Amino acid sequence: MTNKNNKEAVYHERSLFGRRQGRALGKERQKALDELLPEIGVSKDYLTLKADQDPTHLFDKPYDEYWLEIGFGYGEHVRGLMLQNPDKAFIGAEPFVNGMTSFLKDIQEENFPTNNLRLLMDDGMLLARSFKPVSLDGIYILNPDPWHKTRHHKRRLVRQENLDIFASILKKGGDLILTTDVEDLANWMITETINHGAFEWQASCAADWQTPPANWIPTRYEVKGAKGAKKMVYLLFKRM
Numbered sequence: 001m002t003n004k005n006n007k008e009a010v011y012h013e014r015s016l017f018g019r020r021q022g023r024a025l026g027k028e029r030q031k032a033l034d035e036l037l038p039e040i041g042v043s044k045d046y047l048t049l050k051a052d053q054d055p056t057h058l059f060d061k062p063y064d065e066y067w068l069e070i071g072f073g074y075g076e077h078v079r080g081l082m083l084q085n086p087d088k089a090f091i092g093a094e095p096f097v098n099g100m101t102s103f104l105k106d107i108q109e110e111n112f113p114t115n116n117l118r119l120l121m122d123d124g125m126l127l128a129r130s131f132k133p134v135s136l137d138g139i140y141i142l143n144p145d146p147w148h149k150t151r152h153h154k155r156r157l158v159r160q161e162n163l164d165i166f167a168s169i170l171k172k173g174g175d176l177i178l179t180t181d182v183e184d185l186a187n188w189m190i191t192e193t194i195n196h197g198a199f200e201w202q203a204s205c206a207a208d209w210q211t212p213p214a215n216w217i218p219t220r221y222e223v224k225g226a227k228g229a230k231k232m233v234y235l236l237f238k239r240m
């Protein structure tokens with residue numbers, strides 16, 4: 001496959017359904033986007049359908065672990081993870097321009113070290129499909145869009161075809177961490193993931209999924225949705 005054909009095929013697989021841009025970008029966000037994303041962004045040439053990309057190649061030095069967060073919103077969770085774990089590498093995907101630029105602006109203003117961070121402003125599944133098998137230590141999908149209507153359930157990120165990819169790229173014992181405060185989506189994600197067969201749910205009693213794991217970093221959605229947050233569920237699965 002030529003590089004051009006590979007690119008076309010990669011983007012043919014893109015499935016993005018939500019909005020990608022809200023308010024027009026202010027000067028500072030545009031500056032952060034123009035200056036920082038080229039530095040720490042995952043290049044489009046990295047994306048492939050061949051499932052042969054090594055996440056370690058995204059970074060200048062080796063790290064203890066490699067984690068992916070799909071749909072990081074405004075980035076506070078991945079930022080917190082980086083502070084807690086400077087020896088681990090984090091790769092984040094977020095197609096929503098306002099979320100991405102807010103995160104980039106925070107990084108620039110705080111002069112936050114980014115050696116162990118790489119970002120894609122696009123569908124996180126483009127990245128997940130690119131990684132080679134058994135190459136990631138964990139995946140976070142926090143408060144994915146619920147797509148309430150039955151005819152839209154096929155848009156949900158946690159579904160069989162995507163679980164096949166997560167099962168492939170996670171190392172044995174790797175973590176798949178899902179949260180939501182939408183009861184129907186919680187039931188869906190539990191059922192889909194258990195039925196898939198490659199993941200073991202770590203909960204042994206209700207308190208395990210009703211309480212956040214130790215050192216949990218709440219996301220903006222989790223904090224903002226404080227009314228619904230009492231129903232927030234934390235679903236921890238391990239690749240068997």
Ligand SMILES: C[S@@+](CC[C@H](N)C(=O)[O-])C[C@H]1O[C@@H](n2cnc3c(N)ncnc32)[C@H](O)[C@@H]1O
Nearest residue numbers: 071072073093096123124142143145219220221
């Ligand atoms: C409800 S928000 C939650 C954001 C954040 N995780 C939080 O908890 O605050 C869902 C996010 O997933 C992003 N998203 C939706 N589909 C995506 C995809 N295919 N790849 C990456 N991000 C995606 C949306 O742009 C949105 O920012």
